[in-house]
Amino acid sequence: MLASLSLILLCQLIGEVVVRGLGLPLPGPVLGLLLLLLLLLARDRFALLARGPLRNDGVETASKGLLAHLSLLFVPAGVGVVQKLDLLASHGIAIILVLALSVIVTLLVTVLVFRLVSRLLRQQEVP
């Protein structure tokens, strides 16, 4: 468990270092995600890597534990709304309507384009 968490943090750390170092416009943890993915794929190819957290689903179990509580992690940032109550009082209704409409349009466009292209390629629908 501890080794698995260390590996996850290490991936994030390397991600941050590379992103800051090269001035890339993507978040460090996303690069960390790619790194962990590559490690998992490399492990399947080279038996040498299958040790420590990369053995017996170690890092898999730790990751699923973290993801099981993903919603919780947004609560501290969400409470930050209290800092913007004055702005929400003056423009709140307009802001909320604009965001709601935009999110609905975005959801529909994305899902319909995905389905359309998928159908054009005659892919099987995943139930």
Next chain:
Amino acid sequence: MSDNPFSLWVYLSQSPLLWLTVTLLVYATTDAVSLTTRRHPLANPVLHAMWIIGAFLLMTGTSYTTYFAGAQFVHFLLGPATVALAVPLYENRKRVVASIVPMLVALVAGSVTAVVSVVLLAEFAGLPRDVVTSLAPKSVTAGVAMGISESLHADPSLTAVSVILTGIMGAIIVTPLMNRTGITDFRARGFAAGLAAHGIGTARAFQVNEIAGVFSGIAMSLNALVTSFLVPIAVTLLVR
């Protein structure tokens, strides 16, 4: 016994322990309620934890800075949780690779829609210029959105609020909207959730279906990348 009945409160309210405990307790409660409603969209645990804790802070006159000193330990885990998305992605890699073309086309269409629609609607609603630019990156995960906002000299804290509001509204709307539209493909549903509503949409997607969660996580990561390039262009072209 302390001399002053308030001194204990003064001590506790300044300590990270109290606010970390409050965050976990309130969330554990709202999550349990969400479970008993079989994950009804309106019982969104983030939404309800947010206003309950927010109201508690207002009633006790606690500043957000004091609260965050405790809650930051939870907030910190967002980074590792993003890295952890590699695992469901790895486990479903065959399915993901098979859907690469629809994903990339939907990514471009969705990213453009997310930015253009919010800028045009905000202009139409007559919101001030700095509010419009602060809302533009609202479909991207908070850390990246605030960076984009800063580079445009907008208000990063307003951006953070609009990101959270967008995520929560997306998480509430996505299931009923997709059911009504008759879309049963969980790859497409999840992808849309992650693109439009970033991490909160992804958390919701994982509650509904694992495949939806995987595709949502991918959409969130890719959208962060595309939107970083898109928002500055859109703001130059669209904002008066």
